[in-house]
Each structure stands twice: as C-alpha cells, then as structure tokens.
Amino acid sequence: GDSVTQMEGPVTLSEEAFLTINCTYTATGYPSLFWYVQYPGEGLQLLLKATKADDKGSNKGFEATYRKETTSFHLEKGSVQVSDSAVYFCALIDPLSGSARQLTFGSGTQLTVLP
C-alpha cells in the first residue's frame, strides 16, 4: 500500500537557519503530494502542494519539489522564524484510491525555532 516516510524529529533550529525536512513516499499510482502544518492546539493547514513530477509548491517562504526519480518531496525554507515552530506533515493522495481520495500521512516532524 501507499506510505509516507518523514524525517524523524524533533528538529531544533536557531532563527534564520536553513530548514530541510525530508519526505519520501511509495505509491501504487501517480500521487499528488502535500505538506501540512499544525500549530500548537490547532488543526492542520495546507502549506503547499504539487501534483506532477518537477512541480514546485511554495508558500510563506517554504518550498518543496516533486521528485519522481527519487520519490521525494523534501520541505525547505531558507530562513526560519520563531513563528514557524509547528509540526509538519508530509502527505499524499493516490488517484487510484478512487472517489474516497484518502490522504496518507507521514508521522509528522516537530520543528522548534529558537530566537
């Protein structure tokens, strides 16, 4: 079945540091890929997405590129801020899942940014 493997956390960085959170996937079909962010005590917010190979999703300074050859969708940000502290989830939707369109999530990576 489909699966998403995320970089183990927690990750602690100083403000203005470079961030990478690794994400790799396995899927039967040709999935769409997503990054969600969860701030403390809140639900999940869609951060960015990519729907085909070499697509780059970007939002709020975060970027991720859909790499079919390495089945990866790593999240990056050039300069993190304290307000970026949250849990980040990589996820996919496999079009072969039919009308149900279920999201498969990674285990999440806790990011803490220190001032």
Next chain:
Amino acid sequence: SQTIHQWPATLVQPVGSPLSLECTVEGTSNPNLYWYRQAAGRGLQLLFYSVGIGQISSEVPQNLSASRPQDRQFILSSKKLLLSDSGFYLCAWCPPTGVNSPLHFGNGTRLTVT
C-alpha cells in the same frame, strides 16, 4: 468560500460515558468527509470517511461510529468511551471531484477520557 466547523473544541468525559462530536461544512455540496484521530505525540489515523449521505466507511475496528445524516454534517459517536479514546479528533473535507484536491481540516476537538 468554504468553511468547516468542529465542536466542541475541548471535551473531558468519564470512562463509559457517551460521545458525540459534530462537524459541518459550508459553501460546498456533496463533499467527501473524513474523521481522523491524532494520539498524543503521534501521527494521524483515518477513522472514517464518507462520500455521500448515509455512506460511511470504517478504516479501523474500534469503539467509535460515524454517521452522516445530512449532506454537510458528519458526526462521530461512541456509546461508551474508553481511556484509549483520548486524543485529538480532526474532521476534514474535500470536493467530490478533482483528483488533486487536498483535504481541508477543521480546528479539531481535544478529547480527554478520565
């Protein structure tokens, strides 16, 4: 625009008591609806999904049930809560068509079973 509402935001219930969590979506028709649970310090587990009124699919055997009495209403229930039911419950929706559409989540319900 579409919005999703979940309530209550927090809930403390004794073991053996019933549960009802409600989720409604506005601004769309015939959405796919989902219930996820997030245990403390862990990832997200899909509990139920629905592609239409009265159509419920369960992903894991458990002490919970779901119902969809109206097009944009999704309810998570239990007759008798267990300690292991504690967690953060998230409702989500997506359009019925468009294979690349992401899921949109509510703000969640923090359930503590004591």
